[in-house]
Amino acid sequence: MRKNVGLKIFAILVFAFLLIPLLIIIVTSFGTNPTIQFPIKGFTFEWYSKVFTNESFTDSFSLSLEVAFIATLLALVIGVPAAYSLARHEVFGRNWIKSFFLSPTIVPGLVVGYAMYQFIVIKFQFPIIQGLLLGHFLICLPYVIRVVGSTIEQLDFSIEEVSWTLGCTKLQSFSKVVLPNITSGIFASFMLAFINSFNNIPVSQFLSGPGVTMLPTSLMNYIEYNYDPSVSALSVILMLGTIILMFIIEKTLGLASIS
Amino acid sequence: MSYVELKDIRVSYDNKSNILKDLNLSIEKGELVSLLGPSGCGKTTTLRVIAGLIEPNDGEFLVDNKNLTKVPVHKREFGMVFQSYALFPHLTIKENVAFGLKLRKEKKAAIGKRVEDILAITGLEELGDRYPKQLSGGQRQRVALARALVIEPKLLLLDEPLSNLDAKLRLAMRIEIKRIQSQLGITSVFVTHDQEECFSISDRVAVMNKGVIEQFDTPEEIYKNPKTEFVARFIGFENFFELTLTEDWKYRAVDGTFFESTGKYDQAKRTGTIRPDDIEITASNESSTNNMVAGKIKVRTFLGKSYQYEVETPIGTLLANKADDVIYQVGDMVTLFIPAHKLIIV
Amino acid sequence: MTQRRIPYLILAPGLILLILFLVLPLISIIFPTFFNGGITFSNYTAFFLDEYNFGIFWRTIKVSLIATLICVVVGVPTAYYISQSPKKWRGLLMSITLFPLLTNSVVRSFAWITILGQDGIVNHALLTIGLISKPLTLLYTEFAIIIGSVYLFLPLMVITLVGILENIDSEIMEAAETLGANRLIAFVKVILPLSVPGIIVGSILVFTGSMTAYTTPQLLGGNRNIMLATFLYQNATALGNWQGASVIALIMIVATLIVMKLFNLIAGRLDKRGEVSA
Numbered sequence: 001m002r003k004n005v006g007l008k009i010f011a012i013l014v015f016a017f018l019l020i021p022l023l024i025i026i027v028t029s030f031g032t033n034p035t036i037q038f039p040i041k042g043f044t045f046e047w048y049s050k051v052f053t054n055e056s057f058t059d060s061f062s063l064s065l066e067v068a069f070i071a072t073l074l075a076l077v078i079g080v081p082a083a084y085s086l087a088r089h090e091v092f093g094r095n096w097i098k099s100f101f102l103s104p105t106i107v108p109g110l111v112v113g114y115a116m117y118q119f120i121v122i123k124f125q126f127p128i129i130q131g132l133l134l135g136h137f138l139i140c141l142p143y144v145i146r147v148v149g150s151t152i153e154q155l156d157f158s159i160e161e162v163s164w165t166l167g168c169t170k171l172q173s174f175s176k177v178v179l180p181n182i183t184s185g186i187f188a189s190f191m192l193a194f195i196n197s198f199n200n201i202p203v204s205q206f207l208s209g210p211g212v213t214m215l216p217t218s219l220m221n222y223i224e225y226n227y228d229p230s231v232s233a234l235s236v237i238l239m240l241g242t243i244i245l246m247f248i249i250e251k252t253l254g255l256a257s258i259s
Numbered sequence: 260m261s262y263v264e265l266k267d268i269r270v271s272y273d274n275k276s277n278i279l280k281d282l283n284l285s286i287e288k289g290e291l292v293s294l295l296g297p298s299g300c301g302k303t304t305t306l307r308v309i310a311g312l313i314e315p316n317d318g319e320f321l322v323d324n325k326n327l328t329k330v331p332v333h334k335r336e337f338g339m340v341f342q343s344y345a346l347f348p349h350l351t352i353k354e355n356v357a358f359g360l361k362l363r364k365e366k367k368a369a370i371g372k373r374v375e376d377i378l379a380i381t382g383l384e385e386l387g388d389r390y391p392k393q394l395s396g397g398q399r400q401r402v403a404l405a406r407a408l409v410i411e412p413k414l415l416l417l418d419e420p421l422s423n424l425d426a427k428l429r430l431a432m433r434i435e436i437k438r439i440q441s442q443l444g445i446t447s448v449f450v451t452h453d454q455e456e457c458f459s460i461s462d463r464v465a466v467m468n469k470g471v472i473e474q475f476d477t478p479e480e481i482y483k484n485p486k487t488e489f490v491a492r493f494i495g496f497e498n499f500f501e502l503t504l505t506e507d508w509k510y511r512a513v514d515g516t517f518f519e520s521t522g523k524y525d526q527a528k529r530t531g532t533i534r535p536d537d538i539e540i541t542a543s544n545e546s547s548t549n550n551m552v553a554g555k556i557k558v559r560t561f562l563g564k565s566y567q568y569e570v571e572t573p574i575g576t577l578l579a580n581k582a583d584d585v586i587y588q589v590g591d592m593v594t595l596f597i598p599a600h601k602l603i604i605v
Numbered sequence: 606m607t608q609r610r611i612p613y614l615i616l617a618p619g620l621i622l623l624i625l626f627l628v629l630p631l632i633s634i635i636f637p638t639f640f641n642g643g644i645t646f647s648n649y650t651a652f653f654l655d656e657y658n659f660g661i662f663w664r665t666i667k668v669s670l671i672a673t674l675i676c677v678v679v680g681v682p683t684a685y686y687i688s689q690s691p692k693k694w695r696g697l698l699m700s701i702t703l704f705p706l707l708t709n710s711v712v713r714s715f716a717w718i719t720i721l722g723q724d725g726i727v728n729h730a731l732l733t734i735g736l737i738s739k740p741l742t743l744l745y746t747e748f749a750i751i752i753g754s755v756y757l758f759l760p761l762m763v764i765t766l767v768g769i770l771e772n773i774d775s776e777i778m779e780a781a782e783t784l785g786a787n788r789l790i791a792f793v794k795v796i797l798p799l800s801v802p803g804i805i806v807g808s809i810l811v812f813t814g815s816m817t818a819y820t821t822p823q824l825l826g827g828n829r830n831i832m833l834a835t836f837l838y839q840n841a842t843a844l845g846n847w848q849g850a851s852v853i854a855l856i857m858i859v860a861t862l863i864v865m866k867l868f869n870l871i872a873g874r875l876d877k878r879g880e881v882s883a
Contacts, residue, residue: 004788007682007685007686008686010682010683010686011682011683011686011687014679014683014759015683015698015701015702017756017759018701018702018705018756018759018760019701019705021713021716021717021719021720021756022704022705022708022712022713022716024716024719024720024726025712025715025716025719028719035724036719037724038719038725038726038729078618078619078622079619081615082615082616082618082619084615085612085615085616086616089611089612089615090612091612091613091616097616097620100620100623101619101623103623103627104623104627106858106861106862106865107627107631107858107861108813108816108817108834108854108857108858108861109817109819110817110819110834110837110838110854110857111631111817111837111854111857111858112627114634114837114841114850114851114854115627115630115631115633115634115854116626116630118630118633118634118847119629119630119633119634120626120630123633134622134626135626137622137626138623138626138627141619141623156343156345158341158342158343158345159345159346159347159348161312161332161339161341161345162339162341162345162403162406163347163358164311164312164332164333165310165311165332165333165335165337165338165339165407165416166333166338166358166359166362166406166407166410167333167334167336167359167362167363167410168333168362169333170611172362177347180349181347181348181349195707198709199707199708199709199710201710201711201819201820202817202819202820202834205819205838206838206841216709216710216711216820219709219711219712220711220820220823220824223711223715223718223824227718231715235709235712235715235716238708238709238712239708239712242704242707242708243704245707246700246703246704246707250700
């Protein structure tokens with residue numbers, strides 16, 4: 001393997017570009033100065049404890065977790081059977097329907113949030129939390145349809161047919177034969193949908209109110225008025241969470257499956 | 260009334276062209292019948308109609324005098340072996356085989372015993388706790404077979420089960436399948452495109468072409484007396500030449516030579532054919548009697564047990580095989596003798 | 606026959622939810638924008654004719670275009686490097702690339718505040734070395750938004766490209782070299798054309814992402830450098846101009862669709878293999 005030195009240096013610079021900003025954040029989270037500073041003077045964990053005691057952070061964190069979890073679950077319940085039907089059944093306009101299910105990805109997140117806010121919350125007086133859940137459901141659904149859909153397409157159809165000859169009804173076949181063999185796809189789409197819902201800002205921007213704020217929004221609001229290292233500390237905590245998730249995914253599926 | 264009857268089956272996906280039309284087939288109990296033909300001939304479609312995976316547009320399907328045409332797949336109780344074996348990747352071999360029995364709510368102990376028995380019959384005793392991905396192709400094939408047989412099905416359906424195995428395994432497995440099938444006496448329908456495989460194990464063969472059964476006979480009968488040009492070509496006949504029927508059952512070729520054949524044929528048939536092995540070559544260049552034609556050797560190829568000669572004659576280019584006791588050269592003039600009892604008219 | 610209806614029953618819940626909560630809301634806010642006395646495009650023409658508005662629109666396009674270009678130029682060699690790396694390194698490199706993508710965009714944009722601010726690292730370093738005497742205004746500029754967008758979307762471009770490049774037979778390069786091409790020429794004439802589908806898909810993702818992004822312009826652009834998304838938010842909240850916000854919303858959707866179609870057209874021209882769907 002001949003090495004092209006120029007390319008290697010270039011690539012290293014790029015990776016440095018990607019990682020250094022994050023490393024800087026990590027470092028600043030330990031600084032003693034009341035504003036963010038780099039390099040840091042002194043070393044302290046106080047910003048981390050500030051994060052854990054900041055109510056708006058902890059409340060919005062649990063809300064983000066809840067919403068991501070419920071929205072992803074809903075997306076799975078509706079999306080897995082839909083993905084199956086799209087892959088296996090001869091439905092009129094199959095491709096159109098599939099594109100329709102994937103359409104939320106084309107609409108800018110902010111627009112989705114705005115439209116939903118206007119229509120659901122203002123016009124129909126739904127509580128904001130419901131609008132939030134539905135908005136995040138729209139974010140999660142395309143991941144399920146795409147990932148689970150491709151997993152099903154790669155599954156040998158004859159194992160379903162053979163189960164019918166052995167006496168399974170179509171429903172039994174789905175639960176006994178199809179589901180056990182698409183668990184990796186379901187898990188991968190769960191992870192992808194969950195992460196993207198948790199990190200999502202645009203959709204949640206409009207759909208927030210008193211007591212109903214998602215973590216990224218709450219973080220953004222904080223940054224507007226404060227510039228202290230508790231932002232860095234929270235960022236580090238979030239990054240840690242991401243690393244843990246990536247680790248779990250690697251151990252169960254291999255990261256290749258979600259990239 | 261045969262055990263299995265397909266009556267006037269028609270299958271069409273777009274109502275413009277038919278995949279199968281007026282298909283009729285009768286199978287006796289305990290028989291192993293093969294559907295033989297090139298890809299696209301409709302043999303797999305026919306099998307899937309029997310299985311219930313395809314609903315025919317017209318026609319009836321009866322087993323043991325019961326009309327099963329509208330009965331859904333999971334109620335037919337037929338065992339099916341797929342080309343890809345379709346083993347359940349998430350279950351062990353034992354669980355795979357027990358699958359059908361568990362659905363029938365059999366008792367656990369009974370299931371265990373029957374699974375053990377069938378694994379013994381198919382030579383899989385040691386592999387019960389393994390998973391499909393740990394098994395070789397031949398082993399997986401046997402699991403697919405065991406799984407289909409253990410439910411004691413009324414029919415066993417096999418869709419090109421040996422196509423994915425290497426040549427040696429194919430030979431061994433087809434004998435296995437025949438052995439098990441005769442031992443259990445189970446009526447079976449076997450789909451394949453391999454003529455030799457089919458002929459070696461079948462009680463009767465249906466040769467199919469473009470959705471039609473061209474001949475349904477024992478392998479011996481098809482081999483000796485193909486009824487159509489397609490069947491003849493499929494089973495290895497070469498040398499097709501035009502003939503006109505004259506009085507008293509003589510045929511005249513385009514160069515005026517007369518041919519006789521010992522078989523009795525429909526008046527409409529006009530093409531003579533013979534296997535390259537059956538043509539006798541001699542060196543003289545006379546063609547004075549019936550069933551003889553002279554020609555010049557154009558190409559010689561070596562087949563191992565014989566040489567094959569491409570001979571240009573007035574009735575067409577003919578292929579003739581001859582053992583290596585006499586070897587001819589390109590350019591030699593020879594006489595080809597076509598014995599009356601080997602000449603077939605299609 | 607109920608057998609035929611089953612797929613529709615399965616698909617119905619999803620379809621209904623999408624229609625109720627995506628299509629209807631969108632229609633309900635977009636529809637009114639076409640009324641101004643009668644059915645008219647006047648709201649839209651007015652938008653584009655207004656210098657301020659057009660400036661925002663143009664800035665958004667410009668920034669996104671530059672960001673996309675940078676991502677392509679930087680992303681292609683990087684992706685190539687990764688795809689040529691030995692297997693055991695590839696996993697690690699992909700993880701490094703993937704990690705930023707899975708990290709919150711607030712965190713990623715916020716990092717640049719620290720770097721580009723008046724008191725930030727860059728200014729600090731430049732002042733210390735003595736290259737400048739006064740801190741540069743790097744933050745709250747278009748430049749900052751561009752850097753932030755590149756930082757946000759570069760991993761997406763790289764990952765998309767690695768997928769395509771991995772599928773290119775490594776022997777193709779060797780074949781080209783035996784025919785007389787040196788490494789650079791082989792890359793430009795063989796690898797590059799084959800990776801066009803990936804470049805197109807990646808570009809669509811980067812461009813539409815930058816064009817509709819909210820976080821990055823909000824944090825790094827400030828009030829002087831408004832992009833379409835932040836403008837929408839401003840109109841809807843601070844200004845209370847629902848109509849205006851809805852106009853912007855449709856412009857964003859249409860612009861996204863046009864960009865996708867445009868890129869696919871370019872792809873069709875450049876690559877014989879046909880259309881690419883993102």
